[in-house]
Amino acid sequence: MSTRQRPGRNWRRPAGLGAAGLLAVLWIVAVARDGRAGADPAGVDAGTRSVRERFFEQSVRPLLVERCYSCHAGAKHKGGLRLDSIEAILHGGDTGPAVVPGKPTDSLLIEAVNYQGLEMPPTGKLEPAQIDALARWVSIGAPWPSHDLASAHATPGGDASKGVLTGNGVHDQEPLWSFQPVRRPALPPPVATSNGDAADWTSNPIDRFVARKLAEKGLSPAPPADRTTLIRRVTFDLTGLPPTPTEVDAFLADDRDDAYERLVDRLLASPRYGQRWARHWLDLVRYADSDGYRQDAYRPEVWRYRDYVVRSFNTDKPFNRFIAEQLAGDELDPDDPELRIATGYLRLGPYEYNQRDVPGQWADILNDITDVTGEVFLGLSIGCARCHDHKFDPILQEDYYRLRAFFAPLLPRDDLPLARAREQDEYRARRLAWEKAAAGVLAELDKIAKPYRDRGAKSALAKFPDEIRAILAKPESERTPLERQIGALAYRQVAFEHAQVPKVLKGADKTRWKTLQEKLKPFDAMRPRDLVGVMAATDVGPVAPPTIIPGDRRARAIEPGYPVAIDSRPAHIVHPAAVPRSTGRRLALARWLGRAENPLTTRVAVNRIWQGHFGRGLVGTSSDFGRVGEPPSHPELLDWLASEFVRDGWRGKPIHRLILTSSTYRQAAHRRPEEVLRAARIDPENRLLWKQTVRRLDAEEIRDAMLAASGELDNRMGGPGEDAKGTRRSLDTRLMRNAPDPFLTAFDAPDGSGTTGRRVTTTTSTQALLLLNGHWTLGRAGALAGRVERASAGSTSARGAVILTYRLCLARLPDPNELAPAIDYLEPPRQSQKPARLGKLQKRARLIDFCHVLLNCNEFLYVD
């Protein structure tokens, strides 16, 4: 087995690796006490360590947890022994050290599990494979991940002063790589790669980092992709659309040295860029146009958030500003309608309109926004810590609630109009004037409605438990902040009943209602158009309700703060002067996330950009920068990009430009078989980027590319979502959580149920059937054929039709080997002497089929 190590050596990570801060020093001291730190050769490379630690995580830790920890972990240490940290294991229990690294036969633990002497676990002997795993673990030196929260105290009753005591755990070790500060590395010197021609391969700094890694492994980069490939690749990557034939021609004809750079700049300036990259963002924030749950009500105004995201990308809004607007737009400027839309971020989760457990519902909403914020901005799956300290990452349960506390004062709002204060005043004045003028009619209407309203409210209230009714019975001014939140959420259900009134009127009331509505019409000229209310959020008031960890008997109030392992200081919260009814908590969180020193935000952000261009981030798990996630393939490059991002003012476009103009990005996606075989033996997953990756188009790209080819793409930007059966660009189609479009779903579009950091790409016969027999695809083939016919009107040349179809679908000309069979397909050669002129209909059918095949072919669905 590849993981087998020589026993007795290198059992621990090298001392002082990385940032040897105080915590790391304490770690060394703790080990040195056992007299072995000095004997530990500092030679374990990260790869070997990760293999050994993975073995531990996969085969040993679960075993210890499952079979040993009920008696030998945390507060329990039967026989004086704990097995939840390496220090405790080495310290051992009443009978001495449990493990002698490298020496299974001298290790009491191994004796005990073999039932030689002690018989552990007493509930039943381990399986032979499990015993083997433990013995092997000891024989390879008992590796234990070096920054491990499980080791709360080094020894039973251990010395808590060794680390930072935080609730349930102690951070007494070096943090996770992603928690360490971003350091801008020096550029590696240019290296000659093994194919010798690399001296000028490196176009920009990115290539230096990539080339060095390749050279270390004896790999060489692929040759550059040809221009036809490049324009299709970069156009899809930046705009989500194929290049038009005109665009391809212009690029191929551009013989300036910087033709490609100009192309990249043109695409970055295109409004289509915002549409494409907004889609990535909408995946992350689980955007949908409906509520989810059973009712799945349509959200008529949520599209404004989608359009806001598109605008933000197109204007290259600094990312930290983008964060602040979404988390705390209302605290930045409560009068700016654009920022009101931005806070829609806080409202994108599912909502159940008839949930009677309102406090439970509110807790779910807060948990959801906390989880999503953790994954989207910090790249951490913090949800686990809601119930317990994170098993793998240095996230405490208390950290979770510290983060949640930023959102504790939140109040979902649908009453904030899309207008500035002045416009609102004008509206109110006009509305009052209208109400005054029509007062008589309005009063009569109200008289009819009142009993219905009261009945509706009564029935809504009856469904709530007593404590909710008690809250709603209190005047607003007497409610606590939490009661105001719960009351507001509960009142939505009452308001829902109120809104039903005109629909539930009966008999004479109904007739009279109609008559009165007619009488109201003469006043219409005075009546101002109602202001649009957006999905937004504010704080409930200047005082936040307390955040308490469920089940905490002491009911300690948790103050807002950050994961202790990153920043243990209390959050610095300033009441925003301009917004007296707000706590300033969310703005404080946004500012902290948007600090250049935040080790996660910038790394996570640039990694997502990288993922968008290579199909996989430098950290493959782009929403998990924790220990379960992948370590970066190019840690220095990641940090360099992150620091570059900050230097460029947190703007995405310069990073895109850097990546896209690198030689790394411009590599061909395929190379000679012998090269592939050789490289794949060294780096089978191409993590070192010895070529570009062939990528299947995303669901929206496939749909949009079909519409683009057929000439039907309705590329009006923004506005309410439309049915995906139509021809609007996919971004602007309506995503109902419970009824997503089957075409988009089949190609792995997310359904808005959870944050999606990286889409899965499946290949299924469902997709094949959809493309082959699906009504929608056939419709596009028909439209494409029509377009080709119209374009070649007057010409009878099948050749021309083939060429145009290729250009529209694949953004290239057919090569001679393709041209002839394609022409034959459209006009089968005569079989006999009889002149076999095809009828017009037959000809049309053949062209449609040909178009349909091109829309189905792999080259259409994949980008090199």
Add this chain to the structure above:
Amino acid sequence: MDSWIPHRVTPLTRRDWLMQSGAGFGALALGDLLARDLAAATDRDHRATENPPRPPWLRPATARSVIFLFMEGGPSHIDTFDPKPELNRLAGRPLPPSFKPVITPMGEGRAPLMASPRRWKQHGQSGHWVSDWLPHIATCADELAVIRSCWSNGLNHVGGVCQMNTGSTLAGRPSLGSWVSYGLGTDNANLPAYVVMQDIPRAQVAGGPRNWGAGFMPAVYQGTRIDGGPEPIANLATPAEVGEARQRSKLDLLGRLNAHHQAPRFDQTELDARIKSYELAFRMQAEAPEAVDLASETDATRSLYGLDDPAAAPAGRLCLLARRLVERGVRFVQVYCGAGSRWDSHTDIETNHAKACRAMDQPVAGLVKDLKRRGLLDDTLVVWGGEFGRTPMSEKGNGRDHNPYGFTMWMAGGGVRPGITIGRTDEVGLHAIEDRLHVRDLHATILHALGADHTRLIYRHQGRPERPTVNEGLVCRKLFQA
């Protein structure tokens, strides 16, 4: 240890290439595939041929196919197959301190115990206890091997469903069906090896389609969704206006274009998978309509599956489809009953479970009986269960919370001893305490029945030998011994 390496990331020879990507969609049985390929190889490049090696994990099988009836959301074992008189006696009181307390998702661990109002009877020769919620399944009692001591790690739905499918609560590993189609292929190359159906097609199974995903294996091993209803496989039929001749000529052209495109990109397995997905689609067009057409079933058979009862018809249709699919060589069929966590009963379990039980009781019983009378039960393993059971403690007064600490599953057919009971839970049904069977043990056992040794079934991923149950899982031999 494993001289025969079934999978390499880089195809070095055409045979490796086929090993890597070919056994998937429509997967031919592996041995067959090798034989064909070697024949092709001799024609093509005169490569020296040896006898195709037999995958080292193959063992004598007791079952040919699996039908996994997944009660999604977590059915209450203590109201269906695991009666607890003591629970009724203690009802209203908190869990006595002699029971090890548990974490429950809803924090109802200290809520009072709730009685099961079910009427219980022993059935058949086996004397299996079955509650009055399942009158039809009760009539098949003697076919069932009831395992009352299952346990898992997934406290919540997504983790629980993921583990029941992949062995792990964290997403990313291949599902059991994927392991089966990789390791054993199918007996019918014209149908997918691994089919997934949901009684509520629109609902989302907790965690979504990745539950039947192939994880780190090539996508060809993932499950194929088939829906009940008038059009079981979406877009299966060639549109009338196109017709078969045109369709065939289109597919020929498509094949040529794709081959041309793939040649320089030979290492991109997904391109090959997509080509194969079309080939399968075309073969499915020929075969599947017949396979999924219930019209040829007699009224008696339809009634047997509960198709006359609107409440039971959706699951009934799927159970009947499942029989037709295994009859035609599909290896692994998964039927979600109550898709979208419909078994989840945090409140009002009476109404919820009465409905969920009725929706599947007659269909499931019909399936077991129909398999039996057709002689298919001998080599079809039917597995019934959810991602967890439910707590003896009440939730919100009339519901039950999730209980992964002890719950019931049962098997029938496929070489499993009928009529036996394995394991037990404590007096209130909270913890499995005897012959505990973890999900990984369950997977090992299912693979064992299918003739695959879970410790030998290896897929190389990033150089590591990956096994379906990671390095764990014990076959429950008691299920098989005579």
